[in-house]
Amino acid sequence: MKIPMADPARQYQFLQGELDVAVQHVLGSGQYIGGASVSAFERELAEYLGLSAESVISCANGTDALELAYEAIGLEAGDEVIIPAHNYVAAAEVAVRLGLIPVWADATGEGGAQCYNIDPNALEGLISPKTKALVAVNLYGLPIDALRLKAFCHEHHLFLIEDNAQGLGGFADVSGQSVPMGLLSDISTTSFFPTKPLGCAGDGGAIVTTNLLWAERARCLARHGQAEKYDYRMVGRNSRLDAIQVEILRIKLKHLPEFVQMQQQTAKTYTEALRGDARLTLPMCEAGASPTYHQYTLLLDEGLDRERIRLGLIERGVASGLYYPKPLHWYEVYSKRSLVRSSLSRSEDISRRMLSLPIFPLMTDEEINYIIDNLKDLLR
Secondary structure (H helix, E strand, C coil), rough: CEEEEEEEEEHHHHHEEEEEEHHHHHHHHHCCCHHHHHHHHHHHHHHHHHHCCCHHHEEEEEHHHHHHHHHHHCCCCCEEEEEECCCCCCCHHHHCCCCCEEEEECCCCCCCCCCECCCHHHHHHCCCCCCCEEEEHHHHHCCCHHHHHHHHHHHCCEEEEECCCCCCCCCCEEEEEEEEEECCCEEEEEECCCCCCCCHHHHEEECCCHHHHHHHHHHHHHCEEEEECEECCCCCCCCCCHHHHHHHHHHHHHHHHHHHHHHHHHHHHHHHHHHHCEEEEEECCCCEEEEECEEEEEEEEECCHHHHHHHHHCCCCCEECCCCCCHHHHHHHHCCCCCCCCHHHHHHHHHEEEECCCCCCCHHHHHHHHHHHHHHHHHH
16 A cells, blocks of 8 residues: 555545546636636635635735735734744745745644644743744644734734744634634734645635735735736736636645545544553644644654654555654754754654654545554554
């Protein structure tokens, strides 16, 4: 059996009839960039999140979405931005490109409900007069501690930016209320990369905010700085979501709750099968939350040989992932352009010990059980 980490082609096969008709319609229309379908998708995603249509701004990819969000809220060169050290590179990458200074934050670590996410208890020492924003990531589709992060940002007059590339379709529990991930902050971003919870057949992204001034700025920046055609208000860039990707996303958005539920069921099966092994720390979040489980990421006990287990799975046809093999402050290109103001030991520990198992919509019970059986065998 061969089981990949993700299988977007399986979603295409499941939705092939709808998707083929939609793509053929776009090709026949001759309207490949912009147009009514883009506006319709932004409106439909806004409705899904319970927002007004103006609150969603589509763009070319999730990395652009972060850069546009930074610019839309008014961050400027020399400003400091708190960013998780255990994280994908995009939030730091665009910060450095804009002349911002990343200040690394540690993860909650083993034993915390938000184990992989930014630790609200480890932020006080990161603040300086130049600190303007905090980027919190719903890593692996597990929600951030929104209440405490919002309180911290309010106390220190910081913008809270939510990187929701892995969390769209999930919900956090905020004071007993179920809140869509992506609405846990002042402004959020997401990615429509093919393997994300809502994925297209290429690149795509979006910014989400209820601040309509920021939304207007982001929309203008993403379209060559134009308020209207040839009415240039800002120095912008070309960051548009094309019509074929939009039509794919419109169809997949209708199935997003179903696909997320499938991943949640797979995660539940993994957890029930593996919870008895004290050498494994399983992903968890606050009671009442409904995560997407974009990745099902374990922490292996120090006594386990991760590389032996990983290679053993590969030999048996099971993919596994190291998300992410090194914390960002360990990379020279970022270490010399950023600041370390506190211990990042938990982020370093996670990078050494984590291992992600395959999880994606439409996995079969046979595949899930094959993964569990082989992992257990390698743990003996």
